Amino acid sequence: MKFNSAFPFSAIIKNCFLMGFLCLTAMCFGQEQSETDSLELRYTSNTYSKNKKLSLLNELAQKHPDPQKKLFYSLELIEHAKLLDSSKFLFQGYMYKGTSLRLKSDFIQALESYFKAANIASKNENQRDLGLVNISIADIYSITSNHENAVKYYKAGMDLLKKENDLENYANGLSNLGDEYFNTKEYDLAMECFMESGLIFRKIKSLEGNAFVLGNMGMVYAEKGKDDLAEANINEAIRIMKNLELYYPISVYLTYMSDIYASKNNRKAAIAYSKRSLDLATKYSLKEQISDANLQLSKLYELNGNYKKSLNHFKDHSTFEDSVANIEKVQKMADLRTEFEVSKKQTEVDLLTQQQKTQNIQVDLLNQQNKNKQNVVVATIIALFLIAMIAFGLFRRNKYISKTKLIIEEEKHRSDNLLLNILPEETAQELKKNGKVEAQRFESVTVLFTDFESFTSYSEKLTPEKLVKSVDYYFSKFDMIIEKYKLEKIKTAGDSYMCAGGLPFPTKDHAIKMTLAAFEIVQFVEDTKHLNDPDIAHFDIRIGINTGPVVAGVVGTKKFAYDIWGDTVNVASRMESNSIPGKINIAENTYQLIKDAFECEYRGEIDVKNKGILKMYFATSIKEKTFYAFMNGQKEVV
Incomplete structure (x- = not known):
């Protein structure tokens, strides 16, 4: 639970959808303001050749961050494209018009504009354009809470973009679909979409896409009560978006940051974030966010006992939210008042007549x-x-x-x-139902151990506070990586971290996922060495992996612990102790499962304590097809 139930901040974000911003038509918000100023100056001063007019209008309609001016240049582009019979620019004009109308919350006209763009794309048999406009149409249905149509159009658009090998816009649609699942509280499906789109955005080095993925993952973490992860992701998203001038999503994320600080009872910070959101939304006429920010401030001031400010902000919220309803109510009240006055006069007449009849x-x-x-x-x-x-x-x-x-x-x-x-979810359900958990044997599980090099001697030089903060910093990131690949964290012991794949739900690709996670862990530890933070210690890490059968179960009667046992676990531990810093040491069983997906270096047969001679390999790099298999959404990679 994020906050007191009488104050559901999470409801504020429900109608502040981010879906459309990752489409091609909305990428324009990331350009420098000076660039749009320069383009406007060229257009208004008429310093361009006639054959460049459509291109100039197209750039202005695409890149202008002000929704009202974006609409103006879109209409200009449509008019001149019709005169010159340019179907290409006519399509773009209707797309940009739809985007600007959506930003102004005029959803019906936005949808009409998108359908006109869809007709042009169909007539031209341009599958990529049709895929893009399907995503934009899905955005409108999502904003207007038509979940069935939203999912239908998202998937249709993504199928077309995937066939056209347009990875960037395919990732945009995937991220938007994740937003739709988020708004229907299907958080696991939403996180799956965000993670998959994030892989693509990082591959193609898209700052805009990566910023939205970070922010949206932060929103999921916030809904799951993981406020620290939520705050870290959203702050990073806002930082990137400030440089790109993505104003609407910054306003939405600022409101969500207010939500997070309110849940921590830090109302001063919560109010500051809401005010920033309101100022930004007011500057760019973002009606939904003006309404939501005012509602959030009204609730916060009410909790602080400042009822005057609370009432003022609630009135500002209602001005937008209930304007149509208020007009209808006033009209109804006027009608009722007229009927009442007529009835009153008739009653008076009847009463006088009755008095005359009863005088005697x-x-x-x-x-x-x-x-x-x-x-x-x-x-x-x-x-x-x-x-x-x-x-x-x-x-x-x-x-x-x-x-x-x-x-x-x-x-x-x-x-x-x-x-x-x-405990894993399946195990937890069994424990709640039966009061105990039966031990279970898994025939194929991949186990990973990590250990920091020379941790004991190095930790003696650190203060207890710095040591605990550093270990928590590393292990928190390990947890995120393990969750990303749907692996299971087993336990930590000192500086040792243990996890497993292939349980409690058996899968065929657990060795692949575990090795991918290992590469990310190694890269994170290496990146941390360049982190300029005096409170975080820098370590080298050894990693060992083995695959084989294990027995899993729950031990303890009060402080439950999910653990695994077997020779597979012991060998995995030996793989780690026989590894070297910065390397991923794998056993023969694991090598046979991943050799087609990763480059591996044979180390030879090594004498291992209490295990005899064992073959070992270093996993050195990821083969290209491994990445593309995950990028294309395959559930299992072989």
Whole structure:
């Protein structure tokens, strides 16, 4: 749980979708402001040749960061493309028009513009353009909460882009699909999409794509309660986006940073992030973010007891959110008031007529009627009072039950999360259901051990605080890498880290995934040596890997621990102790499984303590086809 249930910050981000920004039509936000200023000066001063006008308008519509000006240049491009019968620039004009309208929250007209672009692409039989516009159409359906159509158009667009071998825009669509899964709270599917698109963005060195992947992964971590990972990812995304002037997503991520700090009860920082988001959204007329930032500030000021500011921000939020609904309500109220006034006048007329008819009624009868009316009024008041008391009692009781139920659900959710941090999900479910976990044998599991070179002697020179911070820094990154490849962390002991692949769900490619993870661990440790942080110690690392059968189970009755046993584990440990710093030492069994995917160097037969002579290899590099297999979304690589 991120924050108090009465203040659901995560709901603020639900309608602040980032999907469209990774499409080709929205990459324009990453250009330098000076470049767009220069282009505008050329256009307004008419210092260009006539045959360059379409190209200049195309650049302005593509690159301008202001949605209103982007719309203006898109319409100019469409008009001149029609005059010159240029289907290429006409397609681009409708795409940029759709993007600018979407940024201005005019979703119906944005969708109409995208469908016009789709008709042009179909007529020209341009599959790549049709793939791009399908992704943009899916963005609109996603923003308007039409999940079924959003997923349908994302997948259709991605299929076309993949057939055209357009890896960059295929990755964009994949990232947008991850956003859609995020908004429907399918966080595992979302993270799978983000990780796969991230591999491609890093391969093609796309700063924009990598920034969005970092930010979106941060949002997933935040929803899973992993606020430290969320904050690190989102801050890095914002840093990159500042240089690229990606204003809308910065505004969204700033709101999410406010969410994270609010969950830590740091309201001062939360308010500062929300104000930054509001200022940025106001500057560029980003209506959704203006509404969301105002709502977030309203909630924060309410918690701080500043009700005046809270009310002002809530009014600003409502101005956008409920403008249409308010107009309808005012009209309805006007109609009701007119009906009431007519009814009131008619009642008065009827009353006067009745008074004229009853003037001659005897005085004692009139007094009796008045007395009866008084009795009815008194009885009615008493009845209404009793009904109000009963309703109030039921309201209090229902509120108490709801609050108690919510507390129970929160505690259950917290205990489930704690259990999942200790045990694999399948094992945790078995433990909750049966109260115990039966030991299970797995015929093929890959086990990895790491160890820091000369850790004991080096750690004696460090303060306890620096030592703990350094080990936590390394192991936290190892955890992220292991989670990325869907491997299972087993345990840590001092400076030793142990993980396994192929359990609790057997797979065929666990050796491949484990070796890929090992390469990332080695690269991370090497990169850390260049980190200019006096609080982080620098180490060399040895890695050992072995594959074979193991027995897995849970030990303990109070502090549960998931562990594995067998000769495979012992040999993996020996592989690590016989490795050298910066190298990945693998046993014969592992080598036979990965030799087609990785370059390996045979070390010969080495005498190992208590194991005799064993063949060993160094995994030295990744063969190109291994990367492309994962990039293309294969579930298993052989």
